[in-house]
Amino acid sequence: MVCLPFGCASTKSRMRWWARSAALFATIILLLFSLSFWNRCGGEPGPPSTAAPADSSTKRRQSQLNRDTEGNDLTDLRCDINEEYSIDCKKSGKEVYIPFKFIKKYFEVYGQLSEQHGQPVFHWSHSYGQLFPPEEPYRPDGQFMYFATYNVEKRDRVKCISGPEGVPVTTQWRPSGFFYVIQIAQFGLSHYSRNLTEPPPNYYELLPSRNGASSGATFSWVRDSELNEDVAEFSPANPVTIPVDRSGKSLLMLELQVSSNATVWADLQFRDTALGRSVRVHYVCSDLMIAAQGSDVFVGLGSSWSGYKLFIRDLTVDALKGLGGRGRNAPKLTAQRLRVVRLGVSGGGRLRQLRLASSAHAGQTVQAADWLLRHQTAAGAWTVPVERRLNNHMVLAPDWSSAMAQGQAMSLLTRVYRATGDRRYLDAARRAAAPFNKDSADGGVRTMFQDKYVWYEEYPTVPASMVLNGFIYSLMGLYDLWRTDPDPAGGGAEAGRLYTAGVSSLRALLPLYDTGSGTLYDLRHVTCHVAPNLARWDYHVTHVNQLLVLATMEPNVTQFSTTADRWAEYMSGHRAPHN
């Protein structure tokens, strides 16, 4: 432990200062301070505990609590802030103390009181947000960035996972909910990544084989002529209830054919929650999205479909979204706390599969990719059905496309193509490149900055908005397609060209996002002459995380890693130098 002019730094502290040239000087100063402050810094940090045994030295120190080290009293002091208003401060000798509640609001920094070794400690944080330095170079078949840490479906703005589609429904920009392609692609990429990082799933089969013993289930086994295999049949006259009593498996996988108004339901119990209650989730043949009545949650699987259809339902998510708590009031429902006590079917239909699983990432990934297959337009885009208004000058009418959506879709589709070998996914990814060659004004996602640098627009507004994180995500999608397409003359070469041009633009324009103490979210101030739109810390940390990944994709471009390093320093309050 060493001492700095303002106190003590533990050896594991990062000590990242901009003025590296001052290192030698600092070392000398530190040595001098470490000598004179040894007594203060060598032992327990912080002031003596008032709860410590009251020996005479402790008592003496306690009596000085309201005096500083020079014996000055702490007095009240009015502090005039920029001749605009006053706050109440404290004064001790010549030192002035400013209340943190003011600092917090004025500078937007963060702080929290806690205890260490029985002593109160205040933790000052310049920013929030987590850095994810990549552990290995980016791979188009590897996990996508740090998306394995995502749980898209638990986000507040996810209304539910659609029954018929198996993908999230967002409430962002439209409270009644709609399918937002970027959220769906991220849902897929998150499950793809978790499938690589988490242990493989284990299952609890609920459908006894025809010859096996049935634990109370009374399905009729019938031959399905089209499948040419035996399936379990149930009918209005023959509802089935299956006792389960299992925990740790919250994924319900069912492959169902409906003949008349079938319902599959599950009785759940959550341990250690504020609710502490039992929940029954009903999967019904209905166009209802999700609803709840008391502790009954209803999820619609659609009103009709032909043949067998696989549904993957996260019982925790369905209970959570159905019971409707959001934010602070959300019930704390996790898979670990879930116990499935009973399952049942009613109405009429046939089951080819019915089981509980500890996870189902592969299936959920494919469901997201299949949604993309079903909803791609003839122009290769996925459109967003709601108006998007960045400001009064930058408004997107409903059914706009997004380069970020195209890119994230490409990243998902190419991965699913690699995993399955199914060319439909590759073909969709190839078609997804088309909007990159079309200007925003013509329904595409391309703009030119100052007639010179091509830019792929997350929000293809006119005038351009040039959102940074969306652009970089679009580059990653193009890269994935370029590196995946086996036909060099096919979409891959074109994707490579688009990617390379985009990287050139990024190298030229990345500095425009650098404020010297943080980053900008977009360039609206340049294109619209309005105030700059500063990136809040979670977008800032996304910029840094993206650059760290890009640096592994373009190891020869040192600009990406040096910029990422500087931008990471901003998160600890280290600004660029001024003249």
Place this chain on the structure above:
Amino acid sequence: MVCLPFGCASTKSRMRWWARSAALFATIILLLFSLSFWNRCGGEPGPPSTAAPADSSTKRRQSQLNRDTEGNDLTDLRCDINEEYSIDCKKSGKEVYIPFKFIKKYFEVYGQLSEQHGQPVFHWSHSYGQLFPPEEPYRPDGQFMYFATYNVEKRDRVKCISGPEGVPVTTQWRPSGFFYVIQIAQFGLSHYSRNLTEPPPNYYELLPSRNGASSGATFSWVRDSELNEDVAEFSPANPVTIPVDRSGKSLLMLELQVSSNATVWADLQFRDTALGRSVRVHYVCSDLMIAAQGSDVFVGLGSSWSGYKLFIRDLTVDALKGLGGRGRNAPKLTAQRLRVVRLGVSGGGRLRQLRLASSAHAGQTVQAADWLLRHQTAAGAWTVPVERRLNNHMVLAPDWSSAMAQGQAMSLLTRVYRATGDRRYLDAARRAAAPFNKDSADGGVRTMFQDKYVWYEEYPTVPASMVLNGFIYSLMGLYDLWRTDPDPAGGGAEAGRLYTAGVSSLRALLPLYDTGSGTLYDLRHVTCHVAPNLARWDYHVTHVNQLLVLATMEPNVTQFSTTADRWAEYMSGHRAPHN
């Protein structure tokens, strides 16, 4: 007086918040607070004085000095800063108090303790620097911006005012001193502006007319055949001493012809200074620049010249620069504190003029303009004879030109042309436009940003540096020439074209300098991919002052005034919004 969540704001406080849409909500909150805080804010602000009469209520309040309003004790608290180091803070109940000495260094803000109504008050300043909103629209024959507030010659980096040249010598970038055209033009513009704003000078004549009574002076009056007028002659055998005893007139104007090693000297006394001493300033026929020996200061007027030459010497400045104190150690020598007690001449020569003046701005303006006439190159430039190194990538070899120098020179030359009608000044200003049509790489001052926007470079480095304030000064010079040149087909039209193109560039690129909490000095981060070079507050306030002036030159460009307003808000800590 109203109350804000953090205390009280006087009605004259500015209350300029970015979130104007929150005004209604704020009003409601303020009304509520003004009610509950009335007792605290309605009377004397700040804590009770410990020196106040000790009635019982005062005593009771004194005993609570170390307790906050909830009766909590103030205790020591360790504060962990970004997991990098610790500082010592205070804690009172749930509130944490941070020492200002840390805040000051961490955020680079400013603060000062003072007293108001016998109470200590701490003045928190987010920035330094003074705004000069123009009182009237910019005029090419009016004072130049707020340069009437300048006193160039008293700046630390001015070594002295050259005897032979009558203009400042700078020590910036070369301690031995050299003539820096920008400093000289600013010296001229400052005196031009002060000539418009200050009262006209009054004089104390030291050369008795041939027929008048001489106060002890014993000049011989002789007929100068070339001038065809009588002049005062002195010779080695006939040194002259003139008792004076005058204060408030620190400008010595002498028109001198030297026949043999003449010296003019003045005995000065400064009142109320730390020095409290007498100084003798000797003006000698020598190439010596300036020197001192004890309390004798020597200023060289040059070793030879033909005919009569006018010298304008600021005795205060000569004493100040000669005695060599700089910064904190500089003697506080002002004209108000100066008394000229005696003057004398020795050696041989003739005087056509010898007087003390309260000011000599017009003459000093012309001396700066004449320096420009004498030192303009055939290419129309004024070159700087020292290397200028912005960073390792941006280095100017000696004898570089500067668009700012060209522009400031134009502003001075056109004003002197208007004032004198002397075409030489106009012709020099016209020639000064030539380097604006030549690229930096070819010895000019022009660069193109992203092949699209022309920019005039204060430092014409390759790669470009694009210093903002220098560019705007260059535009003002072009504007002055455009509006002054009487020949529409002459240099004026060309200057107008250069100016208009520059304004277009500025409109497009001004946002690139906006960090959302301050401004950038240049665009080196864009052209060189290094860290952004933040503008310190005095450059930031220059940007704002320049935009306020530009807004009067281009009243149809609202961007200039809205940007100036936003940038002015940054000086009080009001940032642009984040998303």
